Amino acid sequence: MIASTRDRMQLGLLLGPATVFLAVFFLIPLAIMVVTSFLAPGLYGGVEWEFYPHNFGRIFGFADPAFEEFDPVYLEIFLRSVRIAVLTVIATLLVCYPAAFCISMMPGKWKSFCLFLIALPFFTSLIVRLFVWVLILRQSGPVNGVLLALGLIDQPLDLIYTEGAIILGMVYIFIPFMFMPIYASVEKLDWSLIRASQDLGAGPIRTFVRVILPLTAPGIIGGSLIVFIPALGNFIVPAILGGAKVMMLGNLIEQQFLSARNWPFGSALAMMVMSVMLVTMMGFVFVSGRRRSSMASLSGGQRGAQ
Known part of the structure; x- marks a missing residue:
C-alpha cells in the first residue's frame, strides 16, 4: 500500500507540470474557441454574447438567411x-x-x-x-x-x-x-x-x-x-x-x-480544421489498432501451429 501510494505521488509529480501546462495553454484556449464559434460577431468586431450557429453554416455556403445568400467560396x-x-x-x-x-x-x-x-x-x-x-x-x-x-x-x-x-x-x-x-x-x-x-x-x-x-x-x-x-x-x-x-x-x-x-x-x-485533424488521428489510431490485432493473431496462429 505504501509503495503504491508513493508510486502515485511520484506519477503525480511527474505528470502534474505537463498537465497544468496543457490545461492552461491548450484546453482553456480550446474551450474559449469552441464557445466563441457559437456566438454572434459584433458590428465593429469582437463578439456578441448571443447564440449564433450560422458561423458553421457559412463555411458550407449557407448562413443567416436574413442577411446572406448562398456562397460556396469558403467551401x-x-x-x-x-x-x-x-x-x-x-x-x-x-x-x-x-x-x-x-x-x-x-x-x-x-x-x-x-x-x-x-x-x-x-x-x-x-x-x-x-x-x-x-x-x-x-x-x-x-x-x-x-x-x-x-x-x-x-x-x-x-x-x-x-x-x-x-x-x-x-x-x-x-x-x-x-x-x-x-x-x-x-x-x-x-x-x-x-x-x-x-x-x-x-x-x-x-x-x-x-x-x-x-x-x-x-x-x-x-x-x-x-x-x-x-x-x-x-x-x-x-x-x-x-x-x-x-x-x-x-x-x-x-x-x-x-x-x-x-x-x-x-x-x-x-474548429473545422481541428475536426478534420481529429478525424484523421482517429483513422490513424483505428488503422494502427487493426494492424496490431492482425499481427498479434497471426503470430498467435504461428505459435499454435508450432
Whole structure:
C-alpha cells in the first residue's frame, strides 16, 4: 500500500507540470474557441454574447438567411486546402520513400552525413528559405532564365503565386517530417523476408506489394499524418508563395481574426480544421489498432501451429 501510494505521488509529480501546462495553454484556449464559434460577431468586431450557429453554416455556403445568400467560396477554400495538403503528402512520399531505401543501404559515415543533410534545414529560418524560392520562381529568376536561354519558352512563366508554388514550398519544408518515420521503418526492415520471398519465386513487384509495403506501412502512415495535419492549416507558405491569388484555410483564419475582426467565424473555421485533424488521428489510431490485432493473431496462429 505504501509503495503504491508513493508510486502515485511520484506519477503525480511527474505528470502534474505537463498537465497544468496543457490545461492552461491548450484546453482553456480550446474551450474559449469552441464557445466563441457559437456566438454572434459584433458590428465593429469582437463578439456578441448571443447564440449564433450560422458561423458553421457559412463555411458550407449557407448562413443567416436574413442577411446572406448562398456562397460556396469558403467551401471552395476548404476543399482547396484539403487537396493541396493531400498532394503535399503524395509528393513528399514519392520523394522520401526511395530516398529512405537509398540512404539505409549506404555505409555508416555516408548514412550519417545524409541524415545530417536531411535535418540541416531546421537550422535555417523558414522565412528565409521560402523567400529564396520566391527569388528562384519569379519571372526574372533562374528557372525562367534557363528556360528562355534554352528556347523552350518565348516569355517568362508565372511560376510564383500559384498552387504549384505552394505545393513545392510545402514539400520542401515537410520532407524531413515524412522522411524520418519512413527511414525508421526501412531501417527495421527484415531483409531475410525479402530474400525468402524472392527464393519462393515472387517477382520484384509482388515482393514489394506483399512484403516491403506492409512492413514499411507504419512509417508511411505516420509520416503522412505528420505532414497532412500541419499542411492543412499552414498559412506561412501560402502567404509567401501564394500571395493573394491562392487562399487557404490558415490564411482565411488569420484574415478573420486580424483583418475582418470576425472572431466567431474565425473560431468556427479553426474548429473545422481541428475536426478534420481529429478525424484523421482517429483513422490513424483505428488503422494502427487493426494492424496490431492482425499481427498479434497471426503470430498467435504461428505459435499454435508450432
